[in-house]
Amino acid sequence: MALEDIAKIINENNSFILLPHVSADGDSIGSSTGLSLALKKLGKKVTILIEEEPPSVFKFLPEFENIKVYNGDDKYSADCVIALDTGDIKRLGNRFAVFEACSNTINIDHHQTNTNFAVINHIDVKAAAVAEIMWDLTGLLKVEMDTDIASCLYTSIMTDTGGFRFSNTTSKTHDIAGRIIDLGVNIDKIAANVLESNSVAKLMLIGTVLSTLELYYGNKLAILTVTSDMIEKVNATEEDSDGLVNYAKGIIGTEVGILLKETAGGIRVNFRSKEYVDVAEIAVALGGGGHKKAAGCTLEMSLEDAKAKILQMFKDVFVK
Amino acid sequence: MALEDIAKIINENNSFILLPHVSADGDSIGSSTGLSLALKKLGKKVTILIEEEPPSVFKFLPEFENIKVYNGDDKYSADCVIALDTGDIKRLGNRFAVFEACSNTINIDHHQTNTNFAVINHIDVKAAAVAEIMWDLTGLLKVEMDTDIASCLYTSIMTDTGGFRFSNTTSKTHDIAGRIIDLGVNIDKIAANVLESNSVAKLMLIGTVLSTLELYYGNKLAILTVTSDMIEKVNATEEDSDGLVNYAKGIIGTEVGILLKETAGGIRVNFRSKEYVDVAEIAVALGGGGHKKAAGCTLEMSLEDAKAKILQMFKDVFVK
Numbered sequence: 001m002a003l004e005d006i007a008k009i010i011n012e013n014n015s016f017i018l019l020p021h022v023s024a025d026g027d028s029i030g031s032s033t034g035l036s037l038a039l040k041k042l043g044k045k046v047t048i049l050i051e052e053e054p055p056s057v058f059k060f061l062p063e064f065e066n067i068k069v070y071n072g073d074d075k076y077s078a079d080c081v082i083a084l085d086t087g088d089i090k091r092l093g094n095r096f097a098v099f100e101a102c103s104n105t106i107n108i109d110h111h112q113t114n115t116n117f118a119v120i121n122h123i124d125v126k127a128a129a130v131a132e133i134m135w136d137l138t139g140l141l142k143v144e145m146d147t148d149i150a151s152c153l154y155t156s157i158m159t160d161t162g163g164f165r166f167s168n169t170t171s172k173t174h175d176i177a178g179r180i181i182d183l184g185v186n187i188d189k190i191a192a193n194v195l196e197s198n199s200v201a202k203l204m205l206i207g208t209v210l211s212t213l214e215l216y217y218g219n220k221l222a223i224l225t226v227t228s229d230m231i232e233k234v235n236a237t238e239e240d241s242d243g244l245v246n247y248a249k250g251i252i253g254t255e256v257g258i259l260l261k262e263t264a265g266g267i268r269v270n271f272r273s274k275e276y277v278d279v280a281e282i283a284v285a286l287g288g289g290g291h292k293k294a295a296g297c298t299l300e301m302s303l304e305d306a307k308a309k310i311l312q313m314f315k316d317v318f319v320k
Numbered sequence: 321m322a323l324e325d326i327a328k329i330i331n332e333n334n335s336f337i338l339l340p341h342v343s344a345d346g347d348s349i350g351s352s353t354g355l356s357l358a359l360k361k362l363g364k365k366v367t368i369l370i371e372e373e374p375p376s377v378f379k380f381l382p383e384f385e386n387i388k389v390y391n392g393d394d395k396y397s398a399d400c401v402i403a404l405d406t407g408d409i410k411r412l413g414n415r416f417a418v419f420e421a422c423s424n425t426i427n428i429d430h431h432q433t434n435t436n437f438a439v440i441n442h443i444d445v446k447a448a449a450v451a452e453i454m455w456d457l458t459g460l461l462k463v464e465m466d467t468d469i470a471s472c473l474y475t476s477i478m479t480d481t482g483g484f485r486f487s488n489t490t491s492k493t494h495d496i497a498g499r500i501i502d503l504g505v506n507i508d509k510i511a512a513n514v515l516e517s518n519s520v521a522k523l524m525l526i527g528t529v530l531s532t533l534e535l536y537y538g539n540k541l542a543i544l545t546v547t548s549d550m551i552e553k554v555n556a557t558e559e560d561s562d563g564l565v566n567y568a569k570g571i572i573g574t575e576v577g578i579l580l581k582e583t584a585g586g587i588r589v590n591f592r593s594k595e596y597v598d599v600a601e602i603a604v605a606l607g608g609g610g611h612k613k614a615a616g617c618t619l620e621m622s623l624e625d626a627k628a629k630i631l632q633m634f635k636d637v638f639v640k
Contacts, residue, residue: 056572057572162511163483163484163485164483164484164497164507165483165507165508165511165512165515166508167506167507167508169501169507170498170501171498171499171501171502172498173498174494174495174497174498174501175494175495175498177484177494178490178491178492178493178494178495178498179491181489181490181491181494182491186487187484187485187487187489188485188486188487191482191485192485192569192570192594195485196566196569196570197570197571197572198567198570198571198572199571199572200533200535200539200571200572203530203533203567203570203571204530204531204533206526206527206530207526207527207528207529207530207531207533208527208531209527210523210524210526210527210530211524211527211528211531213520213523213524213527215520219520246516247518247523249512249516250512250516250517250518250523251517251518251519251520251523252376252377252517252518252519252520274512
């Protein structure tokens, strides 16, 4: 459905529940808080209902304190329930109960794979972040943009584009970012809070993991390793190792970066390539999947065996 | 002088030498290569003359191979010499000889402190990067923008704004970035090459330095240490530790991040603060200087004594 029609439905209703996806990230939280502030300016009643405690890096967002964590309580009901940045109903988690109980559901998203699970669906795959859709929706609702709403939307855009670096970034993304700066939003503070912020545990884990660096095939292949012991020793979580594979990929002269992670279900392997190696091919051959430049698999064997297996696979790629 | 008049002077001359500043960075290299390509499209003869070997992270830039390293040779002369991103003549290094030998010199820069050292000076302090001025100049010269020139200018903008994160980023910066994306420039490749690229030595140094993390005053103060031994052991350079202070500052709950670096001239101390501590005050009290949120000093004493002295200074700040 066109965004104009969604604006009309919003105008006709009074109370709203906004649902970011499970394991809420910057885009789902920023879009939800931004939309919440906009709807409140129209005099609407709004509840942001989240599956788990939201990440504390977003604590600086104006509407953060009003986010409610769902506890299975059936008191949550509204005229209209809006799912944001949510590809399918599984991503609503336990809050599917709240969604299902409402006859007036809206699904606003940018994932190509969205299953159109609501009564009304608006999927814009060209939007780098759902916040871009929120920017337009706020305009259609004739809500005057302010620094609070803009800070939320900027946080979304910045996180979902990796700081305007991913290839999903468009001229529209930059146009909105420029308008947000003109409103007087303190963008360097947002970047420092969100993109350059680490827990002590994560920082210690980065240090430990970097010390495991191994290089093969004339530095074309770089491997980093995370063991359960390492995570435990610095009091980190498994998620703290997310993204560390990019340190391996980023080495000058390296084509493929790999992160091997010891998990309860086996050795989780993340592959990243820079230019010409199709890592999805290798991941698929090992029972996993992914894209040409970012793929993964899980190997049910020891860390040493997993490493040996992977080195064998890449021997065919790098040694001709 | 207005940029229109500089365009006129460029049109009236045939050969050009472009001078990026010493220790050339992304903006000076991107602006120079971008302007060089534009001038060549007008049929001009152009030499980019640089003080030292340019950093290899910029090797992907189209005009990189044509950058000449100055060797004191007096063969370099042209109708017009243009200094780019250069605040004063000291930043021309030995190439001042080439600059001085030309009677038709132009200085295009964005530093507030620029000394107007050329015959013709154009200083735009609102430009986040000199590349923004190059974008306008290219338009005034009626050179059709292409992906090669745009890649150079994008590299400048991205590096001088820290990936659109610094407070110098304006809506004009974002407008130009959007237009560059619309031209079809592969921005994720540029970001991967420039911002996410590390040598093996630097990566090992990051790992080692993170393992030195010390926290004081309820985690409000975070200290990282780099010794000459650490640098030597991983075959890194002193410059490889640049920016590591941001890991200390970025810790959740930390207000001041400090990097202590053992150098030939003593212990170099970098201070960064997040919100409310004026680190320039402390740096000045220790014989250094800087800004409220980024300052530094050099202490001629042992590492242990330097640390003790600093902890004493911050005791007054954090323990009341």
